[in-house]
Amino acid sequence: MARGDEEFVEFARSGSAWLVRAAYLITGDQLDAEELAQATLVRTYAVWPKVRREGAHAYARTVLLNLLRDRWRRPIREDAFADLPDAVTAPDPAHQVTDRRWVISLLATLSPQERAVVMLRHYFDLSEAQTASHLRVSLGTVKSTNSRALAKLRVAPEAVTEGWS
Template sequence: MDPGRDREFAEFVDGRFRALQRFGYLLTGEWHLAEDLVQTSLTKVWFHRHSLRSGNALESYTRTVMVNTSTQWWRRKWKGETPTEHLPEAQSREEYGAVDDRDQLLRALATLPRRTRATLVLRYFEDLPEAEIAQIMGCSLGTVKSNVSRGLAKLREHELVSAAATPRATATPRAASPVTKADSPAPKEG
C-alpha cells in the first residue's frame, strides 16, 4: 500500500466530490442517482488508484468510469413509460424563467442517447477539449465532434428547448408613482 496515493485519493474526493456530483446529475438527470453514480464510480476508482500515473489521470479516469457506469445502468433499466407523458404548463413569473429554461434544457438533454448526452455534458458543462473527451469516452476525435453536432441539432429540434428559446412576455409594469411631474417641486435656480 502506498500511503501517498491513499492521501492523494482522499484529497481528490474531498476537493472534487461536488463537481463530480453535478457531473453525475447531468448524466443521470436525478440527484439521488447522481450520488449513487459518484459513490459507485469512486469505489471502482479506489481499487485502481495505484495503477494511475498522476493526479490528472485520477480526474480523467473517474469521469470515464462515471460515463461507463451510467451507460451500464441505463442499459439495464427497464424502459417503460412514465406515469404522465406531459405535465400541464404552469404559469410562472418572469424571475423564475431562468429556472424553467434550465429545467426544460435538462429534460431535453435527458431524451438524448447516453453517449451523446455525456459528450455534450463534457464539452459544454465541464468545458473539456474534444481530445480529452475522446480519451474519456474511449472513442475517436471525429466521433466526439459527430456526437456534439448531432446532439446540438437534436436539442435545437426538441420542443422543450425551442419553447424556451421563444421570448417571454415581459412582466407587468409597475403602477406609476402617485407623484407626477406636475406635482414635483420646481428646480431651484442659482
Template sequence: MTATSDAAGALDDVPVVDVQVTHTSRNAEFAAFMAAAADPLHRTAYLLCGDRHRAEELVQQTFERTYRSWGRAREGDPLAYARRTLANLRIDTWRSTRREVLTDHDGFPEGAGRPGQDATRAVEERDAVVRALLLLPLRQRRVVVLRHLVGLSEEEVSRELGIPRGTVKSTSSRGLARLRSVLDLDALGGPR
C-alpha cells in the same frame, strides 16, 4: 521516523506540506482527491442522469472503483479517470433500467442561475435543459455533457470516451441540433 521528525522540526521556515505530500499514504492521497473531485463529478453525474439521488450513488460508486484502481488512476489524470469510470457506470445503470423519469430538480449543484435572474426562472430553465438532455440518445448525451457542460476539449472527450475526435465533433453537432429543436428557447427568453 525520528530522524524525519527531527529534520522537519529543524526546518521550521520550510513548508512542511511539500515534504508531506510526497510521503502521504494511499488513503490520505485519495481523500485529498475525493475532496477536490466531488463537486465536478456530482455535476457531471447529475447532468448524465437527471436525478440528484442517482447522481450521488454514481459518484459514490465512481469513488469506490477509482480507489480500487488508485495506482493506475494517479499515474495520469485522476479526474479524467474518474469521469471515464462515471460515464461507464452510467451506461451500466442505463442498461439495467432502460427508462428514466426525472423526479426532482431542487438540488442541482452549484451555479443555480445568472446574476439578477429570478430564482424560479433559473430552476425552470435548468429543468428544461436536464429534461432535454434526457431525450438525447446516451452517446450524444455523454458527448454534449462532457464537451459543453463540463468544458472538456474535443480531444479530451475523445480520449475519455474512447471514440475518434471526428465522432466527437459530429455527435456533438447532432446533439446540440437536437437540443435546439427540443428546447423552446423563445419560451425561455433566449434567441432561437
C-alpha cells in the same frame, strides 16, 4: 489510515460534488448521479496508489464514463411492486435556480449518448478526439452525435419552456 488515504479523502471531498453534478447532467436523475459518483469513488480508491495526483480528476471522469457506458449496454431490470413507493418530498437543489432547471430540461430531451457527447465536449471542454477516445466510438460518431444534439437543443428551448408558468 493506510498510506495515501489522507490524499484520497481530500480528493473525495473536493471531487465528489463535481462528480455528482456531472453524473446528474448526463443521467438527469439525482439518485442515479449520487450512486454513480459513489461507485466512481470506490473504483478510484481501489487503484489510488497508481493514480497520479495531477491525473486524479481525469481518471475519475474516465471511471464515471465507463460506469455510464456499462449501464447503457445492460438492459434495465426493475422489480414490479404492487404498491408504488411514496414520492420523495425533499426539494431538488438543481431546480432551485431557473437556469439550471432550464438546462436540465433541455438535456433531458437528448438520448444518453447525446448527453454524454455534449457533456464531454462542452462541459468538460474535451476535443472531439478525446471525447471519441473516452466513449470508445469513432470520431465521426462524435461529430454527428454532437451536431444532432446541438440541433435538438436549438429547437428545444421553446418546447421546454411552454410548460412553465
